[in-house]
Amino acid sequence: MALNRRDLLSAGALGLAGSTLSGCISNPSLAPPQSASTLLASIDPELRPIAKSFLDKYESGERSRVSAATLMEKRGDMSWLETIQPSQSPGYDVKLIPGVANGPDVPIHIVYDDTQGPKPAIIYMHGGGYVSGHSKGLIKRFNSLVKDFGCVVIAPEYRLAPETTFEGSVNDNYSALLWTFKNADQLGIDRNRIAVMGGSAGGGHSALLALAARDRGEVPLCFQCLIYPMLDDRTGTNYSPNLGRGGIVWSEAENNFGWTSFLGVPAGGKNVPIAGVPARRTDLKGLPPTFIGTGSVDLFAEENIAYAKALIKAGVETELYVSPGGFHAFDNIAANTRLGQTFNSAKRDALKRAFTT
Numbered sequence: 001m002a003l004n005r006r007d008l009l010s011a012g013a014l015g016l017a018g019s020t021l022s023g024c025i026s027n028p029s030l031a032p033p034q035s036a037s038t039l040l041a042s043i044d045p046e047l048r049p050i051a052k053s054f055l056d057k058y059e060s061g062e063r064s065r066v067s068a069a070t071l072m073e074k075r076g077d078m079s080w081l082e083t084i085q086p087s088q089s090p091g092y093d094v095k096l097i098p099g100v101a102n103g104p105d106v107p108i109h110i111v112y113d114d115t116q117g118p119k120p121a122i123i124y125m126h127g128g129g130y131v132s133g134h135s136k137g138l139i140k141r142f143n144s145l146v147k148d149f150g151c152v153v154i155a156p157e158y159r160l161a162p163e164t165t166f167e168g169s170v171n172d173n174y175s176a177l178l179w180t181f182k183n184a185d186q187l188g189i190d191r192n193r194i195a196v197m198g199g200s201a202g203g204g205h206s207a208l209l210a211l212a213a214r215d216r217g218e219v220p221l222c223f224q225c226l227i228y229p230m231l232d233d234r235t236g237t238n239y240s241p242n243l244g245r246g247g248i249v250w251s252e253a254e255n256n257f258g259w260t261s262f263l264g265v266p267a268g269g270k271n272v273p274i275a276g277v278p279a280r281r282t283d284l285k286g287l288p289p290t291f292i293g294t295g296s297v298d299l300f301a302e303e304n305i306a307y308a309k310a311l312i313k314a315g316v317e318t319e320l321y322v323s324p325g326g327f328h329a330f331d332n333i334a335a336n337t338r339l340g341q342t343f344n345s346a347k348r349d350a351l352k353r354a355f356t357t
Helices: 005-010 020-025 036-041 048-060 071-076 136-149 166-182 201-216 252-263 301-313 338-356
Strands: 092-097 106-111 119-125 152-156 189-199 223-227 290-295 318-323
Touching (some): 036 048, 092 166, 106 136, 106 166, 119 201, 136 152, 136 338, 152 166, 166 201, 166 252, 189 201, 223 338, 290 338, 301 318
Parallel strands (some): 119 152, 119 189, 189 223, 223 290, 290 318
Antiparallel strands (some): 092 106
């Protein structure tokens, strides 16, 4: 059953959430949601107060889940996902670059490094479940990457679902990658040290961009850094993670909504376009060296581990880092905790090795 873009956005307002949309987002064979106590018991003790605060706000209605009915509201407020506030960078710029495949022009944010000589570059995709989020609010995070690695960060503002499906947003991100490669000399970038990076849906986009770069054969990548990437539309549809996983920050129902919006067909079904789902791709040979980091209580933990195993089987140099007791996005929400610090150190170490090898 194909879904019209307007159907997804208007389902909540038109009272269709109990019919058309719920048929795509529920599956009676899935395990029921875990109790708060069961879920909290799986979380690292230092993170439990933060996790409990999230659960309490969901229960009280102070915080809502992402759905067709709440999407516009969520797009207006992503601050809860990003504790690092934006700041002006001395080497910050915004450009509008040509889109590929007759697509529209793509806005990109560029954070420069002021050192001399060819330097590495990171094409960074923001998160937001494929349906929300933006790069503009991550400038301070990009500043940190520039400071740590002496690199240039290019962050596309890709089009969101359900207004566009995966083909559109993948092309937007590929436009940023191709533009960076073609303008490497002007940007002071080493063409042999271009990496892709992102968290959550941004990690899924990074995986899709790495696959697109391999398949199109125009731009070589040195690395992909996938942070709790959103890789498999079957999670939360016809597959339920083990006891205690998910529920904090991003739930099974939200995952189903995000994937259904992104793919344009019901997530988890037989008609899913394989090209839009990294976990469904069967040929992973020739992808760049990879770092995958996730938390053991993340909804995406099992699909992340499965993707790492598939990459290794395909002969791709792969590092998998699983933080015990970490929930989705804990590295940003609880960056100053022991678990957040060790996780972020693992990311930095992986990128440093990629750029110095």
